[in-house]
Amino acid sequence: MIAQELLGPAVLVLYVGLMVGFALLGRRWPAVFRPLHGLEALGAAIERAVEAGGRVHLSLGTGSVTGADSAPAFAGLAMLSRVAAATAMSDKPVVVTAGDAAMAVLAQDTLRTAYDRARAPDRFQPTSGRMLAPTPFSYAAALPTVLANEDVSVHMLVGSFGSEVALAADFGERQRAFVLAGTDDIQSQALLYVTAEHPLIGEEVFAGGAYLNVGPLHRASLRAEDLLRTMIVALILIGTVLRTLGDLL
């Protein structure tokens, strides 16, 4: 019983240890990630948008800050810090929308910090971080107006979504925008595979920070994830073999 109680904290301590270890090792042993077409093409798409007078829109989804599904939106906020810096000097800086009011407040704080760091605090507009609508489908219904009125040419969906994500991605495709979309829900990921130009499948939604070079701990956490996943898969395989042998003998 005590061993079971200690297992969770032990795994977390191991995870933190691996993240810090890889962050320290990262300077001498840089990480090499597999190509993710959507995240690699994002930088060029943002540059094109800035030059052509288009706007980047980042949706943090319809999940709440206090819910169990807030993690992908936090990954979206990490990406936002880079996207805001990249668009800080453009005529049309990034616009962020969320279904949850508290998430919109966090988006405003992230934008303010990003503009401060880019030495352009006067570029911050509180209305750049918006709560669109509190329910999933009313949020999706409000998106086309934002995309059309703000001249959005890069449409990013990084947060917690349900089936409304298919409509949200499709609205971007109809606008002929660059659509990059990822979420944590498996069924919604299947919908995104069909509707979005650049879907993020599985844990790829959490890898945005590492690919956009947000910080050393982002790259380190991706390496720690890979190592832990390998260990878990190995344990599952060993358990399967031992169980099969136990049944046979």
Next chain:
Amino acid sequence: MRLRFSLLWAAVASAVGLLVLAGFFVQVPVLIALGRVLVGFAVLLAGAALLLGLYNLLSVHMRKISLQERGWAYSALLVLSLLGTFAIGVFFGPDNPVALVLFNSIQLPVEASLMALLAVTLTLAGFRLISRRRDLLSFIFVAVAVFVLLGTGPWPSGETSEAFILVGNLRNWLAQVWAAGGARGILLGVALGATATGLRVLLASDRPYGE
């Protein structure tokens, strides 16, 4: 001074996060009670943030109306509806018959219509996928989706025909073996990614609350 405040916010956020996390793993009554109080604070703050969100929504649309931007009439309609329903909710309560009629006659049908639109959108997106992304995975994806639909829906020949039973069994094999196995693999990655995101916030590497 600003840096000191930034460190203070980070320290408070990390400490509160660690206390709540500790309450999940260690069964100490004081920790569990403290965790509940802190989560209660978070829910209360999220509720208060809703008012800020409404104010933000009003600011965006009032600006559009005052500048007569494209679609300002829709913004005016939104502001009027928002203020009207807000007033009904505040003065007569959310269970008031008028509020319920507004919700059941406008909000629910609109959302149900969008849900219905989803089926059409997905069918069109399926065709678009084949024309836009002509690779093996896309073909497999669409072929499996069509096969699962065939195995799920009713057949003109009836549910006792051999072909229906064969397709149904193959559909079950695809869904229970291949799809379930793949879904577990994806879930494993998502769980590890979500944990890493949470840990970065706890370590104050990610500070969504600003600096």
